Amino acid sequence: MSEKKHRVSRRQFLTYTLTGVGGFMAAGMLAPMVRMALDPALEAGADSDFVSIGLSEDELSEEPQRVDFTVELDDGWYQSEQTQSAWVFRNGDEVMALSPICTHLGCTVNWGTNEENPEEFFCPCHFGRFERDGTNIPGTPPTRPLDVYEVEVRDGMIYLGQINQRD
Amino acid sequence: MKWTGQDTVVYEKAKEYVDTAVIPLLPVAGGKEQQESVLMGEFTQYLTEYLEKQYMGRVYLLPPFTYLKEESGEEKKNRLTAWAAHFEKHGFKYFLFVTADMQWRKINLEEAGELVWIPAFSVHDMEPGKRHQAIEQQAQQIIPLMTQQWT
Numbered sequence: 001m002s003e004k005k006h007r008v009s010r011r012q013f014l015t016y017t018l019t020g021v022g023g024f025m026a027a028g029m030l031a032p033m034v035r036m037a038l039d040p041a042l043e044a045g046a047d048s049d050f051v052s053i054g055l056s057e058d059e060l061s062e063e064p065q066r067v068d069f070t071v072e073l074d075d076g077w078y079q080s081e082q083t084q085s086a087w088v089f090r091n092g093d094e095v096m097a098l099s100p101i102c103t104h105l106g107c108t109v110n111w112g113t114n115e116e117n118p119e120e121f122f123c124p125c126h127f128g129r130f131e132r133d134g135t136n137i138p139g140t141p142p143t144r145p146l147d148v149y150e151v152e153v154r155d156g157m158i159y160l161g162q163i164n165q166r167d
Numbered sequence: 168m169k170w171t172g173q174d175t176v177v178y179e180k181a182k183e184y185v186d187t188a189v190i191p192l193l194p195v196a197g198g199k200e201q202q203e204s205v206l207m208g209e210f211t212q213y214l215t216e217y218l219e220k221q222y223m224g225r226v227y228l229l230p231p232f233t234y235l236k237e238e239s240g241e242e243k244k245n246r247l248t249a250w251a252a253h254f255e256k257h258g259f260k261y262f263l264f265v266t267a268d269m270q271w272r273k274i275n276l277e278e279a280g281e282l283v284w285i286p287a288f289s290v291h292d293m294e295p296g297k298r299h300q301a302i303e304q305q306a307q308q309i310i311p312l313m314t315q316q317w318t
């Protein structure tokens with residue numbers, strides 16, 4: 001449920017490479033304090049977090065398309081790969097990448113799957129709806145827009161960074 | 168939602184939205200049959216975790232229902248029905264039982280919920296991206312069975 005919390009702890013582990021169980025436990029206690037002190041530095045280093053999604057800018061249209069990509073995670077115990085998804089499209093002259101996680105309770109939304117509202121994102125769980133730019137539609141359960149990925153275009157290729165919440 | 172402390176906290180606050188229980192049915196055996204039972208278990212776990220991830224706002228993935236391969240059909244059925252009845256009393260409306268074990272196809276579970284049987288394949292030696300794709304493909308077969316109940 002709480003993607004947010006996970007992200008934080010993974011980042012901590014990424015940043016402080018730890019060895020041994022003792023270090024691990026000590027860091028568990030210290031990390032919240034250290035993190036507060038170091039947070040600005042972490043933000044500045046966020047660049048390296050961008051991953052390519054194997055899609056170039058000219059493959060995009062106004063129609064959101066779903067891309068799956070894998071990110072490497074290192075939680076201190078083992079390294080694993082996790083598949084993430086995004087809905088990517090051209091919005092005016094910017095490239096937009098939305099998180100598919102419904103802001104109500106976390107189900108995965110799809111584009112255009114509700115026959116009555118083909119130009120919207122739709123959540124099958126409690127029929128939440130979002131406009132193309134991710135704005136939640138009043139009267140449906142979600143109370144805030146879909147989260148957005150930070151987007152960077154390098155040499156025409158699209159890279160996604162961290163996920164940010166909008167209100 | 169998953170069977171974790173973190174998710175139960177969310178569940179307590181959002182109970183009225185979570186009405187579907189997914190229960191993996193896993194056969195357990197040692198000796199000659201151990202390998203097969205592990206393979207089925209691993210596959211079923213990936214599959215149900217995928218469902219949970221996609222539908223976490225409405226679906227609670229309960230701990231797997233395990234049984235020895237030699238347990239009789241009658242006994243298994245009674246135990247599983249008791250699980251479902253218990254959780255029904257506590258607010259769940261829909262039940263989806265997911266298994267790779269053929270034996271369940273002969274057991275009538277209609278009163279308790281929807282049974283989905285999917286033939287297992289070996290997942291441990293697949294590269295993660297491929298595995299995700301393969302699991303997703305299988306999940307697409309199951310999802311309509313679940314979402315149809317909702318409408």
Ligand code: FES
Pocket residue numbers: 102103104105106107123124125126127128141142224225
């Ligand atoms: S989780 Fe999407 S509407 Fe409830």
